[in-house]
Amino acid sequence: MQNKATATPLETLEEKIRIFQEKMEEIKQDRENTKYYFEGEIKRVVDLLDRDLESLKSKQIPRLLEELIKKGNECKHKGISEYVKLMDSTLNNGIKSAFDNWLVQEEEGLNVEHGKIAKRYSEKTNEIIESILTASSELFDLNIDKLKKEDSISTDSSLYLMTGDPPKFFDLEGAFDFFSQRILPRKISQKMVLNDLKKRLPQKIDQNCGRVRWDFMDRIKRSFMNFRWDLNQKINTTEESITAAIQKALELKKQSAEDIKKAQDQIAKDLDDLYRIKQRLGDLERILEFS
């Protein structure tokens, strides 16, 4: 491109640069719109998470309470220490079975959603890079290779998993303070334990849901931001390289014929080196394909 631009009369070159800049403005606007669109998409995933958490709470809190009341009735004859131990284990097992499974499913579901968004973002990025290349090649009548499928950013959504570890659900330490009830008569103690559970379980679940929401939300946003950063870098690199090539040519046009000739020789040498490297990389690719 630099070579071609150097051979173009200054006036024509300036006009071409103006057209290119106009095109780049359009592409920039397209990038902005894309950014807002995907921010909305990420918000949609967070809304999905919120709905899932609400549904989890509304289903599991009454179920757990019912299970605890049933267990409480079954263990009425037990001493308070054993009663507390059994209630505690019922609670923990109930939570483990319901919430741990939910976490696994939610992680999978959110990964699928994140993957779909990342895939669409990759496709959009490829389109933007393609339009920058097309705009510049048309301007200078160059035959720039289109992005080969294997060169373009992978659009397999299963490759875009969220970063970080899945959140853990419950930290029940200190959730239920049974100690004070141990010094009271059994019936009163048991009643107090049960009332305590009924009152504090929904609060504790709500708090933990809030923590899990934050963990998931943070991972979704962070994963997508990292991903978007990488892809934006690719667009920026493409744009910067083309702009730099035209800019160099423009500066060169203002120099002596001798300097232009020298620069053109250097470009030809760089191009030769580039083709040689491309050839060697192609050879290595073939070795890997057949090994």
Added chain:
Amino acid sequence: MLNQYKRVKEELIENLESLKTLCSSRGSSSIAENLLEVEEKLLQNRFHLVILGQFKTRTRS
């Protein structure tokens, strides 16, 4: 197999180095940075492993 991998890796790094030098001399710093990143991944043997398909379980007869 391991020898071949080492040889391909060395050649790849060598070519990445040449590309990086070329880009730097032309002032294409962003591309040079991207190449450096790829080279570092290669040197640290960090790859994306993608497993396609399912594992089949084999039962004893």
